[in-house]
Amino acid sequence: MEEYTHVFKTLSDPTRLRIFRLLLDAGKELCVCELVDSLEEPQYNVSKHVTAMRAAGLLKSRKEGRWVYYSPRVADGEFLELLSLAVAAIPERHVKHDRAKLRKRLKLREGGKCLTGVRKEHLLGKVSS
Amino acid sequence: MEEYTHVFKTLSDPTRLRIFRLLLDAGKELCVCELVDSLEEPQYNVSKHVTAMRAAGLLKSRKEGRWVYYSPRVADGEFLELLSLAVAAIPERHVKHDRAKLRKRLKLREGGKCLTGVRKEHLLGKVSS
DNA sequence: TGCTTAGTTGCGCATAGACGCATATATAAT
DNA sequence: ATTATATATGCGTCTATGCGCAACTAAGCA
Numbered sequence: 001m002e003e004y005t006h007v008f009k010t011l012s013d014p015t016r017l018r019i020f021r022l023l024l025d026a027g028k029e030l031c032v033c034e035l036v037d038s039l040e041e042p043q044y045n046v047s048k049h050v051t052a053m054r055a056a057g058l059l060k061s062r063k064e065g066r067w068v069y070y071s072p073r074v075a076d077g078e079f080l081e082l083l084s085l086a087v088a089a090i091p092e093r094h095v096k097h098d099r100a101k102l103r104k105r106l107k108l109r110e111g112g113k114c115l116t117g118v119r120k121e122h123l124l125g126k127v128s129s
Numbered sequence: 130m131e132e133y134t135h136v137f138k139t140l141s142d143p144t145r146l147r148i149f150r151l152l153l154d155a156g157k158e159l160c161v162c163e164l165v166d167s168l169e170e171p172q173y174n175v176s177k178h179v180t181a182m183r184a185a186g187l188l189k190s191r192k193e194g195r196w197v198y199y200s201p202r203v204a205d206g207e208f209l210e211l212l213s214l215a216v217a218a219i220p221e222r223h224v225k226h227d228r229a230k231l232r233k234r235l236k237l238r239e240g241g242k243c244l245t246g247v248r249k250e251h252l253l254g255k256v257s258s
Numbered sequence: 259t260g261c262t263t264a265g266t267t268g269c270g271c272a273t274a275g276a277c278g279c280a281t282a283t284a285t286a287a288t
Numbered sequence: 289a290t291t292a293t294a295t296a297t298g299c300g301t302c303t304a305t306g307c308g309c310a311a312c313t314a315a316g317c318a
Contacts, residue, residue, distance in 0.1 A: 086207075089208045094133070
């Protein structure tokens with residue numbers, strides 16, 4: 001069962017759960033700096049968390065230049081699929097703030113690609129939605 | 130999100146995950162001693178774990194005489210429902226042993242009720258199925 | 259009124275994990 | 289080459305948690 005308890009342990013941290021939900025909602029791969037600006041958590045923490053999530057089989061990563069894009073790895077078997085549905089069913093009010101931050105941050109993309117690093121919240125402006 | 134991370138943390142322990150799955154599969158409430166004999170874990174540990182799971186909203190309990198029966202509390206919202214489906218989707222081979230033990234143990238019931246405490250595995254015989 | 263039994267709980271220990279800080283790696287730009 | 293930037297990682301610390309043991313509660317029975 002350790003394979004499965006490991007997945008649950010990975011989702012038992014607030015930052016990691018927020019990351020997973022944000023990636024599920026985004027519908028596209030996100031790079032670390034976009035996650036940092038959306039969650040307003042330190043870069044080294046986000047990096048550690050996504051690394052752990054990848055090890056647990058929850059995320060996959062793709063490197064492009066200096067950037068590393070992460071996305072949910074919902075492939076093998078019903079378990080992960082149903083688990084993702086459960087996470088996606090967490091009521092919206094819990095993820096509203098992160099999603100609004102992400103929306104603003106994604107406007108900095110050009111040609112669908114991330115071209116800048118962490119821009120901190122004061123450069124992104126307050127969340128209005 | 131703490132409400133949800135708490136649920137994941139609760140399922141991140143092997144014994145607790147086994148308890149949850151066993152209760153989902155059983156389709157009926159089980160008392161602590163039946164869980165102890167099925168899982169072959171110390172009674173005080175099982176007791177602590179089900180208490181934690183109840184606090185996390187995963188189980189409900191019902192006291193009848195000296196016995197306390199536990200069952201999944203899959204009531205409010207899609208989240209728990211989908212999460213239960215995910216746990217139920219964990220491949221059978223991981224839960225086979227526990228289920229076989231439970232089958233044997235349930236034979237000690239009379240009139241659908243548990244009438245004895247922990248009976249240890251040597252009184253239950255080896256799992257044949 | 260005790261005794262037995264099913265279950266719970268408090269304590270101490272040992273381990274695991276999350277954070278902050280500093281530093282390292284790797285790729286690109288000048 | 290050197291510098292800047294995106295991401296990763298090693299280390300020390302602090303907290304959380306699972307376990308074993310022992311004591312406790314509560315319900316039934318002699």
